[in-house]
Amino acid sequence: MDNSARELLKELMPSFPTRHCGKIYTDTTEFMDISYGDVISLEDRRFLVLRDEAERRFGMEDPKFWVKRCRDLDTGERHILKLVFHEKFDQKIGQLTINCFRSPRKESRILDLVRGDLRFMQGRTLLDDAGNPVRILDIVWGKSLDNIVEDLDMDHETYFQEKFPEILEKFMGACEALGFMHHHGEKHGDVRRDHIFVEYGSGHYRWIDFDYAYESVENPFGLDLFGLGSILLFITGKGVHDNVSLPSTRSGREFFNGLSPDDFSVLFPNRLINLKKLFPYIPRSLNHVLMHFSKGTYVTYESVDELLGDLAKASRDLAKG
Known part of the structure; x- marks a missing residue:
């Protein structure tokens, strides 16, 4: 033939x-x-x-x-x-190991769930002759959130005063969108700063890529929440501050030597979480949210709603100056 x-x-x-x-x-x-x-x-x-x-x-x-x-x-x-592509890998959070894998059918379910909701990428699923679920995705014409932030040519304090409040507000909207997914029993599975696209023209924040799934004996949405924490850390710090970049100068080495392991991320142990030590003008309420994702925390967020409650207070404190 x-x-x-x-x-x-x-x-x-x-x-x-x-x-x-x-x-x-x-x-x-x-x-x-x-x-x-x-x-x-x-x-x-x-x-x-x-x-x-x-x-x-x-x-x-x-x-x-x-x-x-x-x-x-x-x-x-x-x-x-x-x-259809299947892969598996393990993700560690502190002493906890989470089994992660790709699930095309899970992504198809979410595409059905979020149809018409422009906080998410859009698409539908068609089957090939072998029964493989092929996802037909509309292209999100925009730029990833990490590239938006990294391309801002200004020092951190200027960024924090002039750009960050709006970015935080839109990030909170993206958190609400993820909460919608959780309320319907679905996980994003791969929450990263390059999986939020900022749409050209409208400026809307839109989630992409839903095919990762994971199994957890603890909070079923825990990995998504830690992903949100990593994004919040990035947009607050206007980038990542870690044990490589921090000691690159003499003053940086002195600052780095004054830190403790509890000041760093539980998910990425080389990343500084306690940003208030680096940028004293960050409100305590915002730093309080970040510290929930540190190695030294005793309390983690159980839901997006809990995270949003604390972020709302931080946003109000930012508005007060």
Whole structure:
């Protein structure tokens, strides 16, 4: 059987170079075989593969071969197709080990749950001929929160006074969105600062990537909450302050030598949590929230609502100056 995409592309996209026409795939199980010029056919939809997506972190690109940037051949719209890929890994929080894994069907459930809620990425799931749930995602045209903050060319105190209050307010809205997910029994699973996109034009904060799941014998939403703590730490500090960057100067070494292990993160032991020691103008109420994620804490947040209650007080204190 001829599975060439040449005739299909000649009809639906005659401008596409013939030499790059690939195959038509109705089974996406072997996603490594699917590349530029191939067509993925799902139910009544056909998508031309343009490239593999890549995640950009710490200045490096990490290719995601199971995630394809595509064009809908019938509408011309661009989408991201996430094919089925399973992986497992362990995440440690202090002495606790949490089993994490990818769950395409869990992401499909959440896409159904949040349909029409623009605090989240949007999409739907189609099955290929092998029964694989392929998620057809609308592209969120925007920039990740970490890049927004890192690109602000100003010192920390100016940032904290002029930009941070609005960023904190919008972050609290993102926390509320995550709370909505939790109230419906779902976890995000991979709460990171680059998984909040700030939409061009509207400035809305939108969560992306829901396919990680995890098993925990403690608080079922604990890993999501620690993720929120890490994002809060980043936006409060206008970046990460750790045991590498802090001692880079003589005054920094003196400051670093005056810290204790309890001043650092329980999730990332090299990251300073007690930012008030570094930036004395940070309100105590805000630093109090951060310290819930420190190695020295005796109390952790049990829910997004608890976190938001303390953040609301911190926000009021910021408004008072």
